[in-house]
Amino acid sequence: MKIIIGNRNYSSWSLRGWLAAKQSLLPFETELRVMDSPDWISGEAKADMPSGKVPVLWDHGEAIWDSMAILMYLADKAGHDRFWPRDMHARGLAYAMCAEMHSGFAPLRSACPMDLQHHFPRFAPSDAVMADVRRIEALWEEALTRFGAETGEPWLFGRFGAADIMFAPVCTRIDSYHLPVGPTASAYVTRVLDHPFVAEWRAEALQEDYPFTRYDVPGAVNISQEKRP
Numbered sequence: 001m002k003i004i005i006g007n008r009n010y011s012s013w014s015l016r017g018w019l020a021a022k023q024s025l026l027p028f029e030t031e032l033r034v035m036d037s038p039d040w041i042s043g044e045a046k047a048d049m050p051s052g053k054v055p056v057l058w059d060h061g062e063a064i065w066d067s068m069a070i071l072m073y074l075a076d077k078a079g080h081d082r083f084w085p086r087d088m089h090a091r092g093l094a095y096a097m098c099a100e101m102h103s104g105f106a107p108l109r110s111a112c113p114m115d116l117q118h119h120f121p122r123f124a125p126s127d128a129v130m131a132d133v134r135r136i137e138a139l140w141e142e143a144l145t146r147f148g149a150e151t152g153e154p155w156l157f158g159r160f161g162a163a164d165i166m167f168a169p170v171c172t173r174i175d176s177y178h179l180p181v182g183p184t185a186s187a188y189v190t191r192v193l194d195h196p197f198v199a200e201w202r203a204e205a206l207q208e209d210y211p212f213t214r215y216d217v218p219g220a221v222n223i224s225q226e227k228r229p
């Protein structure tokens with residue numbers, strides 16, 4: 001299998017697709033297409049990207065595009081237990097949370113683009129952004145208390161899985177933009193950022209040096225220039 005991703009620093013959808021590939025434990029290669037490079041702009045770099053967007057998974061000559069489709073495909077291929085909780089109550093909530101994440105939270109996503117190389121200590125979230133954050137905190141709290149806690153494992157539904165993958169870029173945003181959250185969400189964000197797959201992606205993102213200004217937000221501080229509080 002091969003997964004095509006965009007810049008690790010910026011492409012939150014690529015992070016989801018790539019985490020799904022890692023979580024599958026199946027062998028795969030990663031191919032990075034530099035966003036907004038001349039090839040990207042001309043369309044040449046997108047020749048094998050059916051929707052013109054990353055991520056795309058190629059398997060046995062078939063393209064699976066869109067992070068959610070990649071996750072579903074890999075759950076079918078690698079086994080649903082690696083992605084979804086078994087209990088049907090838990091599974092219903094996990095599906096609903098992933099779907100809401102996939103189609104919602106536009107204010108948070110547009111005001112706080114993923115940028116792993118910077119943080120934004122003076123970022124002032126709008127009411128709409130904070131409404132998204134509160135909704136996400138409530139979802140995490142429900143999953144963690146109803147289903148995560150009893151398993152003794154620290155993820156939303158016990159074992160690391162699809163919901164943790166779908167919300168991983170929200171964790172990076174809460175961290176990068178210093179968005180105020182309660183202790184449960186804050187501890188969960190730290191766990192996700194420290195997860196070995198997420199840590200591997202972040203370490204590689206910090207090495208990237210591609211010109212890309214599309215998602216610039218004022219007040220960016222390079223994380224290597226100023227130590228995080």
Ligand SMILES: N[C@@H](CCC(=O)N[C@@H](CS)C(=O)NCC(=O)O)C(=O)O
Nearest residue numbers: 011012013052053054055066067068
């Ligand atoms: N819903 C899609 C969204 C994918 C998406 O929007 N990817 C962005 C990069 S993060 C992209 O490739 N945009 C096309 C472009 O920048 O030209 C998914 O879940 O994969």
